[in-house]
Amino acid sequence: MSTQLQTSGRIESGTLIEVENLSTHFSTPRGVVRAVDGVSFTLERGKALGVVGESGSGKTVLSRTIMGLQPRRGTRLGGSVRFEGKEILGLQPKQMRGVWGKEMAMIFQDPMTSLNPLMKIGRQIEEPLRNHLGMTKDDATATAKRLLQDVRIPEAERRLQQYPHELSGGMRQRVMIAIAMACGPTILFADEPTTALDVTVQAQILDLINEQRRERNMSVVLVTHDLGVVAGHTDEIAVMYGGKLVEKAPTRRLFAAMKMPYTEALMQSIPKLEEPSHTRLATIPGRPPDLVNPPVGCRFSPRCPYASDKCREEEPPLIPTADDPSHSYACWYPVGSPEYLEARARLDAQKVKVA
Numbered sequence: 597m598s599t600q601l602q603t604s605g606r607i608e609s610g611t612l613i614e615v616e617n618l619s620t621h622f623s624t625p626r627g628v629v630r631a632v633d634g635v636s637f638t639l640e641r642g643k644a645l646g647v648v649g650e651s652g653s654g655k656t657v658l659s660r661t662i663m664g665l666q667p668r669r670g671t672r673l674g675g676s677v678r679f680e681g682k683e684i685l686g687l688q689p690k691q692m693r694g695v696w697g698k699e700m701a702m703i704f705q706d707p708m709t710s711l712n713p714l715m716k717i718g719r720q721i722e723e724p725l726r727n728h729l730g731m732t733k734d735d736a737t738a739t740a741k742r743l744l745q746d747v748r749i750p751e752a753e754r755r756l757q758q759y760p761h762e763l764s765g766g767m768r769q770r771v772m773i774a775i776a777m778a779c780g781p782t783i784l785f786a787d788e789p790t791t792a793l794d795v796t797v798q799a800q801i802l803d804l805i806n807e808q809r810r811e812r813n814m815s816v817v818l819v820t821h822d823l824g825v826v827a828g829h830t831d832e833i834a835v836m837y838g839g840k841l842v843e844k845a846p847t848r849r850l851f852a853a854m855k856m857p858y859t860e861a862l863m864q865s866i867p868k869l870e871e872p873s874h875t876r877l878a879t880i881p882g883r884p885p886d887l888v889n890p891p892v893g894c895r896f897s898p899r900c901p902y903a904s905d906k907c908r909e910e911e912p913p914l915i916p917t918a919d920d921p922s923h924s925y926a927c928w929y930p931v932g933s934p935e936y937l938e939a940r941a942r943l944d945a946q947k948v949k950v951a
């Protein structure tokens with residue numbers, strides 16, 4: 597276990613969350629949907645983890661399960677989630693209430709669905725301060741103003757009196773961040789927080805989240821389908837495919853030495869700045885797996901250009917790379933292996949023939 601420093605009552609470093617063999621299965625008329633299936637990882641205090649994967653890979657269900665927000669009906673949970681060393685998986689909402697807001701905060705894709713359209717911004721920020729921290733009305737108003745200034749909202753005093761529809765999308769997302777920061781959480785979950793925003797505003801919001809993280813020594817889980825979004829804003833990246841964690845590495849390392857052909861395919865679907873804006877995004881051919889009857893062996897094998905019989909028969913375990921234990925992957929023939937290079941050369945030769 598890593599060293600823990602303690603200053604002014606708050607632990608500054610060490611492991612914050614330990615997820616072990618976590619599964620979230622849904623009973624549906626079609627069968628059991630294995631949305632999250634045996635996921636394990638740890639997250640350190642003050643660090644930012646990017647969770648990436650195509651649509652339907654289980655990113656949202658994974659984050660909601662860790663936060664204890666997954667509705668219980670028809671859901672079967674397995675494994676363990678330890679938060680600050682305590683098991684929290686399967687706790688009742690009543691038991692989680694002390695954790696939400698105060699310890700774990702969250703922001704979602706569309707602030708319009710999370711903000712109350714009928715309530716002034718000021719009151720929406722003041723409520724958690726009064727309810728969770730027991731502040732007086734005056735203290736809560738002063739803190740709300742400071743929080744809006746922290747998230748770089750100009751004319752904070754006037755904004756407190758406005759309703760959500762009076763603000764732009766980017767400003768509303770800043771308000772959501774201010775609300776999330778109100779009680780000084782240890783961790784922030786941000787699920788596609790910038791998808792609805794244009795590129796410039798997107799970068800500003802991601803920078804703001806990072807700035808708040810550093811100032812508050814808060815951990816961040818940033819969920820997105822876009823590897824480009826997490827590139828400059830995370831310490832580590834976890835890649836999800838079909839409910840499984842298939843690769844995890846420090847961000848720089850992942851970009852420099854990815855192992856999974858799926859990660860490579862995601863990488864190729866990042867829009868490149870030097871290409872004209874009308875260039876079509878490369879999407880990964882084939883369909884994501886059916887989570888009721890997932891493919892045998894590696895779940896990516898039916899779409900993987902490098903797959904062999906072994907990939908279609910045996911599921912590869914998530915193992916650390918030989919030279920860096922912080923980088924793990926689940927693949928029999930990873931990028932750069934002799935089998936991968938051979939298959940790649942064969943495919944390239946076929947392409948030349950067709951051309």
Ligand SMILES: Nc1ncnc2c1ncn2[C@@H]1O[C@H](COP(=O)(O)OP(=O)(O)OP(=O)(O)O)[C@@H](O)[C@H]1O
Pocket residue numbers: 622624629631649650651652653654655656657658821887
């Ligand atoms: N309550 C539920 N009942 C049944 N299936 C569900 C339920 N919630 C989610 N799923 C399924 O679980 C899978 C994972 O969903 P999830 O929302 O986590 O994907 P995601 O990676 O967040 O995708 P996106 O990028 O589109 O947000 C999907 O196949 C989804 O249809």
Ligand SMILES: [Mg+2]
Pocket residue numbers: 655656657787
């Ligand atoms: Mg999602």
